[in-house]
Amino acid sequence: xxxxxxxxxxxxxxxxxxxxxxxxxxxxxxxxxxxxxxxxxxxxxxxxxxxxxxxxxxxxxxxxxxxxxxxxxxxxxxxxxxxxxxxxxxxxxxxxxxxxxxxxxxxxxxxxxxxxxxxxxxxxxxxxxxxxxxxxxxxxxxxxxxxxxxxxxxxxxxxxxxxxxxxxxxxxxxxxxxxxxxxxxxxxxxxxxxxxxxxxxxxxxxxxxxxxxxxxxxxxxxxxx
Amino acid sequence: xxxxxxxxxxxxxxxxxxxxxxxxxxxxxxxxxxxxxxxxxxxxxxxxxxxxxxxxxxxxxxxxxxxxxxxxxxxxxxxxxxxxxxxxxxxxxxxxxxxxxxxxxxxxxxxxxxxxxxxxxxxxxxxxxxxxxxxxxxxxxxxxxxxxxxxxxxxxxxxxxxxxxxxxxxxxxxxxxxxxxxxxxxxxxxxxxxxxxxxxxxxxxxxxxxxxxxxxxxxxxxxxx
DNA sequence: GAATGTGAACTTTTTCACAGCG
DNA sequence: CGCTGTGAAAAAGTTCACATTC
Numbered sequence: 001x002x003x004x005x006x007x008x009x010x011x012x013x014x015x016x017x018x019x020x021x022x023x024x025x026x027x028x029x030x031x032x033x034x035x036x037x038x039x040x041x042x043x044x045x046x047x048x049x050x051x052x053x054x055x056x057x058x059x060x061x062x063x064x065x066x067x068x069x070x071x072x073x074x075x076x077x078x079x080x081x082x083x084x085x086x087x088x089x090x091x092x093x094x095x096x097x098x099x100x101x102x103x104x105x106x107x108x109x110x111x112x113x114x115x116x117x118x119x120x121x122x123x124x125x126x127x128x129x130x131x132x133x134x135x136x137x138x139x140x141x142x143x144x145x146x147x148x149x150x151x152x153x154x155x156x157x158x159x160x161x162x163x164x165x166x167x168x169x170x171x172x173x174x175x176x177x178x179x180x181x182x183x184x185x186x187x188x189x190x191x192x193x194x195x196x197x198x199x200x201x202x203x204x205x206x207x208x209x210x211x212x213x214x215x216x217x218x219x220x221x222x223x224x225x
Numbered sequence: 226x227x228x229x230x231x232x233x234x235x236x237x238x239x240x241x242x243x244x245x246x247x248x249x250x251x252x253x254x255x256x257x258x259x260x261x262x263x264x265x266x267x268x269x270x271x272x273x274x275x276x277x278x279x280x281x282x283x284x285x286x287x288x289x290x291x292x293x294x295x296x297x298x299x300x301x302x303x304x305x306x307x308x309x310x311x312x313x314x315x316x317x318x319x320x321x322x323x324x325x326x327x328x329x330x331x332x333x334x335x336x337x338x339x340x341x342x343x344x345x346x347x348x349x350x351x352x353x354x355x356x357x358x359x360x361x362x363x364x365x366x367x368x369x370x371x372x373x374x375x376x377x378x379x380x381x382x383x384x385x386x387x388x389x390x391x392x393x394x395x396x397x398x399x400x401x402x403x404x405x406x407x408x409x410x411x412x413x414x415x416x417x418x419x420x421x422x423x424x425x426x427x428x429x430x431x432x433x434x435x436x437x438x439x440x441x442x443x444x445x446x447x448x449x450x
Numbered sequence: 451g452a453a454t455g456t457g458a459a460c461t462t463t464t465t466c467a468c469a470g471c472g
Numbered sequence: 473c474g475c476t477g478t479g480a481a482a483a484a485g486t487t488c489a490c491a492t493t494c
Contacts, residue, residue: 013462013463014462018433040475046413053463053464053465055477058477059476063477064476066471066472066476067476068471068472068474068476084435085436085439092431100328102324103329104427110427110428113432115428156434180434180438182431188271196434196441201246202332202335202407203335203340204247205407205423206381206407209407210310211245211308211310212405213310213315213405214309216419239484240484241485275487277486277489278487280453283454284454288455291453291494292493293452294453294494295452295453451494453494455492456491457489460485462486463482464484465482466479467479468480470475472475
């Protein structure tokens with residue numbers, strides 16, 4: 001163990017950040033089983049990663065382990081939450097209350113992670129003013145977006161409108177102060193570089209699996225996850 | 226242009242395969258606008274990729290372009306579909322007809338790509354035998370999975386059950402002959418290496434965006450998409 | 451002139467391997 | 473001893489730059 005006080009390295013591989021979420025998921029499951037400590041080898045095992053990978057990933061952010069022992073599950077969980085910024089709740093808006101949007105509004109997994117869906121918007125006048133579930137959030141007209149976002153301090157948004165509307169809606173979200181967008185529309189968004197966009201194209205995911213099926217049937221390798 | 230007849234390289238970067246889907250999405254949009262040909266530079270532009278990246282990615286699979294001209298949109302689309310294995314329809318099953326499962330059953334994006342949701346399963350007796358939408362698919366009991374999968378030649382499945390049930394359900398799917406799983410449960414699946422799994426953990430995606438928000442607020446870099 | 455396909459250079463990410471701590 | 477943290481080596485992926493083709 002070195003004594004570099006805080007190298008503030010910044011040159012953290014993007015894949016390492018992605019894996020951080022997976023480590024956290026694993027650690028939270030371990031907490032439920034009452035496990036106190038875990039080694040890099042054990043932590044990587046379930047996820048199909050090498051022990052070295054796990055240690056290196058965590059080391060980008062600090063020194064959380066204890067030589068000879070491993071990592072304290074509770075402590076490491078909290079550290080990762082702090083790094084990811086989920087040690088506090090975020091208010092989230094959802095735009096586009098179609099089938100998918102409704103399902104996401106009701107998704108329990110967000111609540112557990114303290115992502116609070118506090119506002120929903122849609123362009124369809126027929127939906128405005130409705131609560132889609134008894135305890136669900138009110139659907140508002142698009143024009144209220146900026147005001148509501150400011151009042152509720154919303155910086156994160158889910159975009160669930162059809163592809164043709166996506167770019168224009170994204171611009172409205174950005175104008176309203178949204179700084180990070182999870183985009184479910186099957187299209188690429190053009191936004192200012194300060195805004196983070198993560199695309200989740202469900203058809204693309206299936207295509208990737210189709211490739212694996214096809215490639216395997218033809219003798220190509222094909223890995224997973 | 227070289228005359229390597231078919232190098233059968235096999236050492237195709239996984240990211241290249243992912244990008245193939247994005248190229249196809251772009252090309253399909255271009256088809257609607259009646260564009261005949263496109264250069265690697267133009268194709269990469271919308272996606273934020275360099276022209277070299279586009280050419281190299283495509284070159285892993287063959288020689289589809291014409292020097293001085295670019296790529297024929299129609300032709301390249303078909304080539305990519307062939308590579309991805311989406312030049313033909315796939316029958317797909319969905320297991321777990323909760324909020325998310327229902328939304329996915331109704332998702333129009335799958336239909337367009339010829340992923341046919343032909344069977345749905347759930348463990349809840351109250352849902353069995355129902356059609357969740359007028360034109361929707363019948364919800365069947367889990368025990369019929371193997372028989373139905375064989376009869377309908379289903380090799381692809383969407384897993385939309387709660388995390389605690391996911392591993393056991395995945396095993397049933399594999400036993401029923403499913404060879405590729407799109408996993409929406411926030412947990413890692415342990416399946417035989419012949420089976421491809423792609424995880425879509427919605428909370429993880431939001432966590433990644435939270436990281437970007439947090440990192441940016443603190444002077445770290447943070448890229449997107 | 452415009453744009454591909456591709457070796458070679460470069461950058462990023464992963465793995466190795468081992469000193470050192472509890 | 474078991475296990476971390478980390479430089480150094482290896483592998484993977486991206487960009488460069490250019491000969492070549494239309």
